[in-house]
Amino acid sequence: MPQIRSLNLSSLQVASLPSSLYQLTELVRLILRDCSSLKEIRSIKSMTKLQVLDLSGSTSLGKFFDKNFATNKELQMLNLSKTKIKWFPLINGLGKLTYLLLRDCKSLSRLHMISSVSSLRILDLSGATNFVEFHDQSLGKLGSLEETNVSQIQIEKLPLDICNIGRLSLRGCSKFKDFPHLKNPDRLQFLDLSATNLISVPSISNLSNLRELFLSCCRSLVRLGDLSSLKNLLVLDLSGCKALTKLADNSFENMHCLQKLDLSETNIEYLPSLSHLTDLRHLFLQKCTNLKIFPSLDSLTNLEELNLSGLKCQGEVDVDFLKNMVTHFPSLSNLEKLKHLSLRGCQHLPNLEGVTTLEVLDLSGSPIVDLPSFENFHNLRSLLLRDCSNIKDFKDLEISEVLKGSIEKLPYGISRLTCLNRLELPKMKDGENEDENGTCHPKELLHCPWRISSWPLEEVSSSRMPDIFVDSFQVLQLLKNNPTIGKSFHFLVHPVEEETDIGGKYFYQNELFYRDTFFRTGKLCQCKKEGVDCQCRKLQQSLEIRGFSDYPHGLEHLAAQAEFLFLIDNQFIENLSSLGAESTRKMKFCWIEGCSEMESILSGEKVADNQGNSKEIVEVTTGVEHMLEILRVSHAVCLKSICSGNLQGHGLRFIKCLYLEHCPELANCSTSYCLYNLQILQIKFCDKFRTLFEDEQPQPSLPKLHRLCLWALPNLESIACIAESLQTLIVGECPKLESVNLSTLHSKILEILQISSCDNLREIVAASDLALPGKMLIRGCPSYILRY
Numbered sequence: 001m002p003q004i005r006s007l008n009l010s011s012l013q014v015a016s017l018p019s020s021l022y023q024l025t026e027l028v029r030l031i032l033r034d035c036s037s038l039k040e041i042r043s044i045k046s047m048t049k050l051q052v053l054d055l056s057g058s059t060s061l062g063k064f065f066d067k068n069f070a071t072n073k074e075l076q077m078l079n080l081s082k083t084k085i086k087w088f089p090l091i092n093g094l095g096k097l098t099y100l101l102l103r104d105c106k107s108l109s110r111l112h113m114i115s116s117v118s119s120l121r122i123l124d125l126s127g128a129t130n131f132v133e134f135h136d137q138s139l140g141k142l143g144s145l146e147e148t149n150v151s152q153i154q155i156e157k158l159p160l161d162i163c164n165i166g167r168l169s170l171r172g173c174s175k176f177k178d179f180p181h182l183k184n185p186d187r188l189q190f191l192d193l194s195a196t197n198l199i200s201v202p203s204i205s206n207l208s209n210l211r212e213l214f215l216s217c218c219r220s221l222v223r224l225g226d227l228s229s230l231k232n233l234l235v236l237d238l239s240g241c242k243a244l245t246k247l248a249d250n251s252f253e254n255m256h257c258l259q260k261l262d263l264s265e266t267n268i269e270y271l272p273s274l275s276h277l278t279d280l281r282h283l284f285l286q287k288c289t290n291l292k293i294f295p296s297l298d299s300l301t302n303l304e305e306l307n308l309s310g311l312k313c314q315g316e317v318d319v320d321f322l323k324n325m326v327t328h329f330p331s332l333s334n335l336e337k338l339k340h341l342s343l344r345g346c347q348h349l350p351n352l353e354g355v356t357t358l359e360v361l362d363l364s365g366s367p368i369v370d371l372p373s374f375e376n377f378h379n380l381r382s383l384l385l386r387d388c389s390n391i392k393d394f395k396d397l398e399i400s401e402v403l404k405g406s407i408e409k410l411p412y413g414i415s416r417l418t419c420l421n422r423l424e425l426p427k428m429k430d431g432e433n434e435d436e437n438g439t440c441h442p443k444e445l446l447h448c449p450w451r452i453s454s455w456p457l458e459e460v461s462s463s464r465m466p467d468i469f470v471d472s473f474q475v476l477q478l479l480k481n482n483p484t485i486g487k488s489f490h491f492l493v494h495p496v497e498e499e500t501d502i503g504g505k506y507f508y509q510n511e512l513f514y515r516d517t518f519f520r521t522g523k524l525c526q527c528k529k530e531g532v533d534c535q536c537r538k539l540q541q542s543l544e545i546r547g548f549s550d551y552p553h554g555l556e557h558l559a560a561q562a563e564f565l566f567l568i569d570n571q572f573i574e575n576l577s578s579l580g581a582e583s584t585r586k587m588k589f590c591w592i593e594g595c596s597e598m599e600s601i602l603s604g605e606k607v608a609d610n611q612g613n614s615k616e617i618v619e620v621t622t623g624v625e626h627m628l629e630i631l632r633v634s635h636a637v638c639l640k641s642i643c644s645g646n647l648q649g650h651g652l653r654f655i656k657c658l659y660l661e662h663c664p665e666l667a668n669c670s671t672s673y674c675l676y677n678l679q680i681l682q683i684k685f686c687d688k689f690r691t692l693f694e695d696e697q698p699q700p701s702l703p704k705l706h707r708l709c710l711w712a713l714p715n716l717e718s719i720a721c722i723a724e725s726l727q728t729l730i731v732g733e734c735p736k737l738e739s740v741n742l743s744t745l746h747s748k749i750l751e752i753l754q755i756s757s758c759d760n761l762r763e764i765v766a767a768s769d770l771a772l773p774g775k776m777l778i779r780g781c782p783s784y785i786l787r788y
Contacts, residue, residue, distance in 0.1 A: 056081040126151040205229035239264040309344035559583035600644040672700035743767035
């Protein structure tokens with residue numbers, strides 16, 4: 001061991017390291033990533049050959065014993081990202097240090113004596129939100145510095161004389177006001193000043209080799225200097241600069257290499273000529289509502305993506321008429337490589353007949369009355385017509401027919417679009433604002449910030465069937481008036497649009513999972529015969545809610561009809577009670593994945609007794625448990641319990657199958673009486689899982705359990721449970737498990753026993769009066785013995 005050169009103890013859950021580790025004098029690489037319990041690093045002075053020290057993700061680390069790295073002169077990489085350090089040993093003597101990574105060090109406020117580290121190439125302080133200043137006034141001696149990322153920190157200015165730097169990012173530095181001063185500006189290739197407090201950008205003619213310039217969301221930026229010298233620029237992003245109203249007429253004259261130009265959400269009134277941007281691939285002018293004159297696009301023959309959403313150009317006119325009319329929408333006829341076109345919310349539209357190369361066409365919210373025939377749009381994959389209420393040929397189309405997948409009846413040749421995989425349709429017949437009783441629905445339901453798609457179950461394996469997204473309010477009203485329609489569909493509900501903290505928008509990526517594949521490949525149903533017609537594989541009345549921060553109100557009626565509920569990447573769920581009793585009254589199957597705020601599956605609700613005596617408090621469930629039979633929970637990073645509180649309703653009393661995976665905070669399955677009818681229990685990749693149940697007297701019991709699988713549970717210590725009906729027991733990769741006592745299970749019908757890779761397993765105890773399982777497979781357990 002003293003001769004060891006590389007040591008990786010990542011994810012080790014210890015508060016301190018053994019003293020022997022600090023005596024590894026030959027150590028070159030020490031990797032301690034994600035050791036979340038580690039609090040301190042003692043003296044490493046004896047590690048004189050150390051080149052790499054990686055402590056990233058050790059979120060409790062806050063202390064170094066050493067005051068400096070004077071004896072660690074070979075150190076080349078120091079990574080302290082995502083730690084709690086307020087200070088660390090002085091690095092002024094590290095002549096070979098190349099990488100200094102301090103990303104997301106929230107407690108770090110200052111950096112001392114960095115200017116003497118002449119070999120430094122990469123400095124990353126991004127996300128160190130309390131960092132306020134560099135101790136060094138100048139970084140002129142850092143001649144090797146290639147990249148500096150100080151995004152989202154609190155500095156007002158950079159040290160002087162930064163030289164030879166190639167990449168510089170100050171994104172999100174809200175106090176930063178002045179354009180950075182660089183000693184050798186011609187070396188800079190990447191500059192990101194997005195979401196800073198810049199008021200003006202001076203002439204940047206000396207940035208002759210700049211490739212990418214990001215100034216998005218600089219809300220105070222009113223003046224932009226001369227850009228004509230940026231001959232090598234590939235990307236220019238000014239989106240969200242709301243105070244910017246003008247660009248110099250010659251701004252784009254020499255930008256022959258420019259590939260992406262984003263001026264979205266600026267208040268520019270006149271665009272400079274685009275005729276020199278012959279290599280432009282992406283042009284974004286979304287919500288440029290003050291734009292008065294639009295130059296010709298004829299020279300942009302390489303343009304692939306054009307976003308003109310929200311523009312208010314004058315009049316819808318023919319392409320030929322537009323060729324010399326810059327006051328209207330420009331001609332699109334020369335854009336022979338155009339693939340993505342967004343005209344969302346545009347009051348007037350250009351002629352679309354000639355742009356048959358399109359793959360994505362977004363006309364959402366526009367007042368278009370008629371569409372071109374799509375017969376020649378052979379590459380169109382996505383057609384978005386949401387809120388296009390004036391399109392005449394959709395007004396008489398019944399939404400119930402569309403839900404059935406009858407795309408043959410769709411107008412404008414849509415049914416012949418063989419590549420189409422996403423279709424958002426406007427309101428159709430059956431979309432009145434009143435139900436059959438004349439009751440007007442709340443206005444907020446008429447403009448839901450979410451969309452619904454459906455998939456007929458008989459078409460679930462069809463590659464020809466596109467994802468069809470229809471008006472949310474119409475679907476809810478249709479299902480309310482005709483409840484039987486929803487029995488044969490899988491419904492997916494997703495947010496229409498989300499927004500990042502600093503203004504960058506992205507649309508939720510719609511995915512329709514084939515649920516029958518999940519059941520088969522995931523073995524959620526343990527049918528003994530292939531092809532058996534079991535209830536688990538019938539997805540009638542199936543609903544998926546995906547990607548929400550808050551509960552999508554208006555879905556209560558649809559959720560109340562769902563027997564199969566999928567909850568994926570939702571932040572509003574703390575437990576199943578978050579959905580409400582009415583929304584889950586028919587639920588038989590629930591699939592929960594990536595719900596990072598979920599702390600328990602079922603939680604009690606405190607109420608007073610019948611006499612209103614506040615001292616007599618009992619806990620009752622909210623009705624979720626009444627029908628639920630199959631539950632799968634995965635990647636719930638905050639889940640700590642199955643049933644919390646002393647549940648009067650005996651928790652998940654009808655559940656038959658429970659699958660728990662990647663729940664790192666879960667230590668046990670709460671109490672066994674919550675799971676009295678459980679038949680299948682599978683627990684995998686739960687780092688803190690220690691024992692099946694909390695301490696119970698008498699011994700916990702699952703009388704109907706016939707299959708138990710415990711896999712990759714690094715802290716599992718015991719399997720203490722009475723399971724008279726157990727037929728299959730599978731245990732693997734549980735290094736702390738020392739004993740498996742079959743006699744305590746009291747099962748007379750155990751058929752399969754499989755134990756693998758349990759390094760510290762010492763014994764398997766079999767009952768003397770019971771036969772051994774018919775199939776036993778024990779491997780990777782070098783020290784075990786079988787005894788009676």
